[in-house]
Amino acid sequence: xxxxxxxxxxxxxxxxxxxxxxxxxxxxxxxxxxxxxxxxxxxxxxxxxxxxxxxxxxxxxxxxxxxxxxxxxxxxxxxxxxxxxxxxxxxxxxxxxxxxxxxxxxxxxxxxxxxxxxxxxxxxxxxxxxxxxxxxxxxxxxxxxxxxxxxxxxxxxxxxxxxxxxxxxxxxxxxxxxxxxxxxxxxxxxxxxxxxxxxxxxxxxxxxxxxxxxxxxxxxxxxxxxxxxxxxxxxxxxxxxxxxxxxxxxxxxxxxxxxxxxxxxxxxxxxxxxxxxxxxxxxxxxxxxxxxxxxxxxxxxxxxxxxxxxxxxxxxxxxxxxxxxxxxxxxxxxxxxxxxxxxxxxx
Amino acid sequence: xxxxxxxxxxxxxxxxxxxxxxxxxxxxxxxxxxxxxxxxxxxxxxxxxxxxxxxxxxxxxxxxxxxxxxxxxxxxxxxxxxxxxxxxxxxxxxxxxxxxxxxxxxxxxxxxxxxxxxxxxxxxxxxxxxxxxxxxxxxxxxxxxxxxxxxxxxxxxxxxxxxxxxxxxxxxxxxxxxxxxxxxxxxxxxxxxxxxxxxxxxxxxxxxxxxxxxxxxxxxxxxxxxxxxxxxxxxxxxxxxxxxxxxxxxxxxxxxxxxxxxxxxxxxxxxxxxxxxxxxxxxxxxxxxxxxxxxxxx
Numbered sequence: 001x002x003x004x005x006x007x008x009x010x011x012x013x014x015x016x017x018x019x020x021x022x023x024x025x026x027x028x029x030x031x032x033x034x035x036x037x038x039x040x041x042x043x044x045x046x047x048x049x050x051x052x053x054x055x056x057x058x059x060x061x062x063x064x065x066x067x068x069x070x071x072x073x074x075x076x077x078x079x080x081x082x083x084x085x086x087x088x089x090x091x092x093x094x095x096x097x098x099x100x101x102x103x104x105x106x107x108x109x110x111x112x113x114x115x116x117x118x119x120x121x122x123x124x125x126x127x128x129x130x131x132x133x134x135x136x137x138x139x140x141x142x143x144x145x146x147x148x149x150x151x152x153x154x155x156x157x158x159x160x161x162x163x164x165x166x167x168x169x170x171x172x173x174x175x176x177x178x179x180x181x182x183x184x185x186x187x188x189x190x191x192x193x194x195x196x197x198x199x200x201x202x203x204x205x206x207x208x209x210x211x212x213x214x215x216x217x218x219x220x221x222x223x224x225x226x227x228x229x230x231x232x233x234x235x236x237x238x239x240x241x242x243x244x245x246x247x248x249x250x251x252x253x254x255x256x257x258x259x260x261x262x263x264x265x266x267x268x269x270x271x272x273x274x275x276x277x278x279x280x281x282x283x284x285x286x287x288x289x290x291x292x293x294x295x296x297x298x299x300x301x302x303x304x305x306x307x308x309x310x311x312x313x314x315x316x317x318x319x320x321x322x323x324x325x326x327x328x329x330x331x332x333x334x335x336x337x338x339x340x341x342x343x344x345x346x347x
Numbered sequence: 348x349x350x351x352x353x354x355x356x357x358x359x360x361x362x363x364x365x366x367x368x369x370x371x372x373x374x375x376x377x378x379x380x381x382x383x384x385x386x387x388x389x390x391x392x393x394x395x396x397x398x399x400x401x402x403x404x405x406x407x408x409x410x411x412x413x414x415x416x417x418x419x420x421x422x423x424x425x426x427x428x429x430x431x432x433x434x435x436x437x438x439x440x441x442x443x444x445x446x447x448x449x450x451x452x453x454x455x456x457x458x459x460x461x462x463x464x465x466x467x468x469x470x471x472x473x474x475x476x477x478x479x480x481x482x483x484x485x486x487x488x489x490x491x492x493x494x495x496x497x498x499x500x501x502x503x504x505x506x507x508x509x510x511x512x513x514x515x516x517x518x519x520x521x522x523x524x525x526x527x528x529x530x531x532x533x534x535x536x537x538x539x540x541x542x543x544x545x546x547x548x549x550x551x552x553x554x555x556x557x558x559x560x561x562x563x564x565x566x567x568x569x570x571x572x573x574x575x576x577x578x579x580x581x582x583x584x585x586x587x588x589x590x591x592x593x594x595x596x597x598x599x600x601x602x603x604x605x606x607x608x609x610x611x612x613x614x615x616x617x618x619x620x621x622x623x624x625x626x627x628x629x630x631x632x633x634x635x636x637x638x639x640x641x642x643x644x645x
Contacts, residue, residue, distance in 0.1 A: 124600050209486040216572070217405045218600035226405075240403055243413070246489055246571040246586050249596055253472065253568070260477045263486050 086115055088320045093121040094128020094141030095220055097169060097269050098309055102141055104336045105328060112327075116320055125220040132312055133157050138321050140312040143169065143220035161312040166328050168343035170270040170293040170306040171225060173280040174254075176262040181205040183281040183290035186304055190230050192265060195242030200263070212245040213254050213266035222247075224307055225267055267305075270298075271341030298343040309342070381619055385612035392606060397613075402574035402588070404597060404607045411614055413574040417491065417587035418560060418618075420577045421570060424495025425502055425559040430552055432499070433506025437551070440507070441514040442536050453511070460504030464497075468568035471497045476569055483584065489571035491587035497565045502555035509554055513547020514540060546633040553629035557622050560591075567592035590614045 092102055099122035106118035121137075128140035133154045146154075146161055154161050173189060175181060181204055184192075191197045193212055201207045215222040231237035248254050254266040258277045270293050273279055281290035284304045297303040317325055327333055334344035388397065392409045399410035440452050475496060476488030483492075517540050525535040541548065571586030574593075594611050601608045 126600050126602075130602070211487040216596050217403070218597055223405065238406075240401075240406065240408075243401065243575050244573045244586060246487065246573050247588070247596070248489075248572065249567055256472055257476075257487065257489065261480060261487055 088116050090116065090118045090139060090321055090324060091121075091137040092118055092139045092141065092311075093123060093131050093137040095125040095143040095309070096122045097125075097143040097220060097271075098141040098167075100271065101167060101309075101337060101340050101342060104340060105333055108333070108336060109324060109327060113323075116324070118324070124218055126218070129161075129312065132161060132314060133159060135159055135314060138313065139325075142310045142312060143307065144224060145308075145310065146312060159314045161314065162316055164311045164313070164325055164328075165308045165345055166311050166325075167309045167334075167337045167345055168298055168306055169309050170298045170303055170343060171221065171229075171267050172270045172273045172293050173282060173305075174258050174266050174268060174273060174277045175280060176258055176260075176264060177276065177278050178262045179205060179278060181280065182278075183283065185283045185286055185288075185290075186229060186232055187285065189282070190232055190239065193225075193230050193241055193245065194239045195244070206262075208263045210265060211257075211261060211263040212242060213257055213264055214241060214245050214247055215251070215254070215268070216247050216249050221267070221269060225305075228307075229267075229305060269341075270343070273341065295338060295343045306343070308345075378619065381612060381616050385609060385614075385616040388606070388609035388613035391609060397610070400576040402593070404601075404610070407606070409606070409610045411590075411610070411617070413576045414588055414590045414593050414614060415617065416577040416582070417570070417574070418589040418591070418621075420582050420587055421491050421494040421498060421566060421589055422556060422560045424491060424583055425498035426552070426556050428495060428499030429502035429506050429555045429559065433503045433551065433555060434510055434548060436503070436507045437510040437514055437548075438536055438541070441511050442540060443532075453508075456504050456507045459500075460508065462501075464501055464562055464565040465568075467497050467500060468565035471565060471569035485584055487571065487586065489569055489586055491570055491577075491583050491585065494566045494570035494587065494589070495583065497569055498559040498562055501562055501565065502559045505558050506551045506555040509551035510544070510548040513544040513551065516547065517543045546636055549629055549633055553625055556625055560618070560622060560625075563589075563591040563595045567595055572596065590618050 092106065099120065102120045106120050110116060110118060125142040125144050128137065129142055129146055129150050131137040132140035133150065134157065140161075146163065151161060173184065179200070181200060184203065188197065188203055192203075192210055193214070197203060198210055199207065200210055214225070217223075226241070227233065230239050230241065246257070248257070251268050251272045254268055255272065255274065255277065258264050258266050279292060281292045282304055283290045288304075289302075291297050291303050293303045293306070298306045311325065311328070313321060313325070316322075329346060331346065334346050337344045388409075397409055398412055399408075400412050401408040401410045402413050436452075436456070440449055440456075444452060471493055472489075476490075476493045478488070479485065479490065479493055479496075480488035521539050521543055522535055525539040526532075530538065566589050570589060570592065572588045572592055573586035574588040575582070575585060577585075577587065594614055597607070598611055601611060
């Protein structure tokens, strides 16, 4: 799925069933392309990829989706043999950081339990939690903890978010392979991003200008980086990103620039780091050791820029949802976490 | 028979009238909606801080000047590229190219016009921006210039096909007269045909500018989206953040009714006003010219 992460706020909607694979790109409901597949017996992923999950347009989006399903229902050959009543659906929505993981889980789980359908949508942590508050999803994914004001508005709306830590994620600081710099302290990274350090020469590199890359402000990763790195976790610290920080709309945008530009520094989830970029070892402060992000260093708490990833349900989960969440914490599902570059919560 | 014809006539006239009026109604409704959602921004954010130089909405910094500046610099750059190339191509297609060449070029230009801007954005991010960085020795290739080049490319087909139509509409007798008076081919084009087609060419330019300022996707992918207030021409070689990219990137996550939401709509109002000003200027110029022409011809 990583190759379709080009556009901002992609929004994946996956429904596993045995019919047709559809791919829609929605920006004013423009249809990008439809491919059909009709292997009846093996479960096949059905992706509806849309970009721009605009909250104000949610109603129309749902109408659009139901219209799509209506159409696909008409076009499909007779499927009356399928007992549709016994199928249970889980709506899962939220963080773009988690979307690939949630998709992989959903696919695997539906192979094991064909009677369950899980629809996974991205859009951002805020979008997922908002949907949970409005009671339109069963599980919200978030790469940050729910805020007190969100809990309040959830309570006001009659829902009661329950938290599950489902994986851990580390933010890797990445540079171009040609860059000779190997290690930085949190303070140095903060100084780079707020504009105090403007040349690689000042931190042991070549005489090159520093090009700062960041995710857009609506990304959970951006907010996390601002609070934990730029402001070093200090509540009253009001440091801001330097105005010339490039805000790129996708992880892939950051990777593309890092790969070809030796001036660039960027950050992204450990899951998005590939072989063709260099990961910087980070130290909490000048006297601490420099540590590369890895499953061990994250779980032991040694790597300083790591966070928990969450799923929220509306009240204590019951039935299918409870079974799904239980499975997510099983070794089988946590194996998938490791495969996608995140860090499992249970070994 | 006569009666049914009368009725049909009546119905068709009405239908066309409705579709004509609907354009006005829709524009009016859109503008009303923009005003309703955007104007509260003026009440919620102080005027001074709304027109300050820092845009960082998650910390309540709503300075929209860098965004306006970014849009302007990218659009001006795009216009500087699209107008000479577009009008030049139109002159070539309509005045100079042999017939078979014209038959190939015209449809090709139209195909270029139908290219989705996302595709151009891909090309921009993978090929154009790395190349720009190395060629011009810039810190990064994701700059306003890359956006301008792409937008220029997007606007060129519009400029070409509209101004080509305008040039084509110039009566052949004008050219014949000029050539008969001993003018060279270039003099005929520059002094006679082009001025005669001026209003159409101007419309083409304005449509191109409109296309450029409203474009979102390609710009968001290549300009780097850093909200820096442009100071002088050097800003063309630095990252910029346009109004359209800001709306597109941030509208998805904004809470309905929040200050940020209203400010984004306020940016929409400004975009609307800018394209309104561009269009009104264009039509006034065209109108004035037509009057003068009529005077001369009479």
